[in-house]
Amino acid sequence: AQSVAQPEDQVNVAEGNPLTVKCTYSVSGNPYLFWYVQYPNRGLQFLLKYITGDNLVKGSYGFEAEFNKSQTSFHLKKPSALVSDSALYFCAVRAPGDYKLSFGAGTTVTVRA
Amino acid sequence: DAGVIQSPRHEVTEMGQEVTLRCKPISGHDYLFWYRQTMMRGLELLIYFNNNVPIDDSGMPEDRFSAKMPNASFSTLKIQPSEPRDSAVYFCASSSQGVDRQPQHFGDGTRLSIL
Numbered sequence: 001a002q003s004v005a006q007p008e009d010q011v012n013v014a015e016g017n018p019l020t021v022k023c024t025y026s027v028s029g030n031p032y033l034f035w036y037v038q039y040p041n042r043g044l045q046f047l048l049k050y051i052t053g054d055n056l057v058k059g060s061y062g063f064e065a066e067f068n069k070s071q072t073s074f075h076l077k078k079p080s081a082l083v084s085d086s087a088l089y090f091c092a093v094r095a096p097g098d099y100k101l102s103f104g105a106g107t108t109v110t111v112r113a
Numbered sequence: 114d115a116g117v118i119q120s121p122r123h124e125v126t127e128m129g130q131e132v133t134l135r136c137k138p139i140s141g142h143d144y145l146f147w148y149r150q151t152m153m154r155g156l157e158l159l160i161y162f163n164n165n166v167p168i169d170d171s172g173m174p175e176d177r178f179s180a181k182m183p184n185a186s187f188s189t190l191k192i193q194p195s196e197p198r199d200s201a202v203y204f205c206a207s208s209s210q211g212v213d214r215q216p217q218h219f220g221d222g223t224r225l226s227i228l
Contacts, residue, residue, distance in 0.1 A: 032214060034216055036216075036219075041221070041222075041224075042221050042222075043117070043204055043206075043219030043220050043221045043222050044204070044206075044217075044219040045219070046216035046217075046218065049214075049216060051214050090156070099144065099161060099163075099168070099169070100158060100169075101158075101217060103155065103156045105155050106155065
């Protein structure tokens with residue numbers, strides 16, 4: 001069975017500071033990893049994915065994520081957070097060939113001005 | 114390029130009534146997923162379709178829930194009879210071939226309240 005853990009329910013940062021949202025996963029075989037963002041009253045929006053290749057993946061809105069196989073982690077990062085980055089962030093994992101995407105519980109990010 | 118379209122955006126109805134949620138996936142996408150989101154349980158996959166055929170409905174909570182996909186551009190999720198515990202946000206998502214490598218594209222959801 002595959003699973004995702006987002007150890008922090010909430011992350012609070014000041015605007016302009018680096019932002020990190022943590023994610024660890026468990027899956028059989030090589031993982032396919034995804035990050036999504038959800039704004040209030042909206043659906044989940046895809047940010048980035050890791051399938052294979054370079055461990056550092058760049059995505060939308062200046063976000064990036066680093067795949068670390070030994071630590072089974074896929075942390076989301078942004079060098080300089082904006083107030084508009086305040087939202088709910090989901091990490092998700094699936095095994096190759098599998099349709100089912102397993103989501104973490106989500107991390108609420110608040111960026112204060 | 115139009116995304117996944119869901120209707121209605123909000124639905125308030127009384128217990129025992131039939132509820133029908135609708136979804137139009139992105140054109141050309143072969144996979145369609147229905148999710149339910151609640152504070153207590155997070156995101157739950159209810160059912161998914163491939164080429165209009167239901168593949169896995171193991172997440173459907175009870176026989177009161179049913180889903181159909183009569184064609185490639187339309188799907189419904191029906192609850193009959195509805196109960197207060199069905200109150201949640203229901204999302205539809207679609208994905209293209211190579212589903213394991215492709216992201217799912219979500220609609221903006223239907224917020225369902227059963228009184």
